[in-house]
Amino acid sequence: MMIQMVNTVASWHGTANRAQSLEFTKGHLVRVMNRMLQELTDAPVELRESPNALFLLAGFSWRTQVFRIWTLHYDAHLRGFTFRAALPVEVRKQQEDTGDRG
Numbered sequence: 001m002m003i004q005m006v007n008t009v010a011s012w013h014g015t016a017n018r019a020q021s022l023e024f025t026k027g028h029l030v031r032v033m034n035r036m037l038q039e040l041t042d043a044p045v046e047l048r049e050s051p052n053a054l055f056l057l058a059g060f061s062w063r064t065q066v067f068r069i070w071t072l073h074y075d076a077h078l079r080g081f082t083f084r085a086a087l088p089v090e091v092r093k094q095q096e097d098t099g100d101r102g
Helices: 003-013 022-039 047-048 090-100
Strands: 054-061 066-075 082-086
Touching: 003 022, 022 054, 022 066, 022 082
Parallel strands: none
Antiparallel strands: 054 066, 066 082
16 A cells, blocks of 8 residues: 555656645545555455554645644544644643543
């Protein structure tokens, strides 16, 4: 899956020439990842229903003029991959201490 994600970014015209924003690229990648998951027919059921995968997408957004980091993870409730913004260490530690999962 990771190789396919790299190839998607490399071959997609919008990312190759930096015409698409990082935020739009994020949406495209999650659609590609979920489509690949749907196409898995010969994989074990456990892998298809709950893949243990975590990916990182990071870069400078020319649209918002900030550096962004997201994690792509599988959400069992959505039955697909989704992104969440990576949190600064201080915020993540505070959430862990209080039990808040945001």
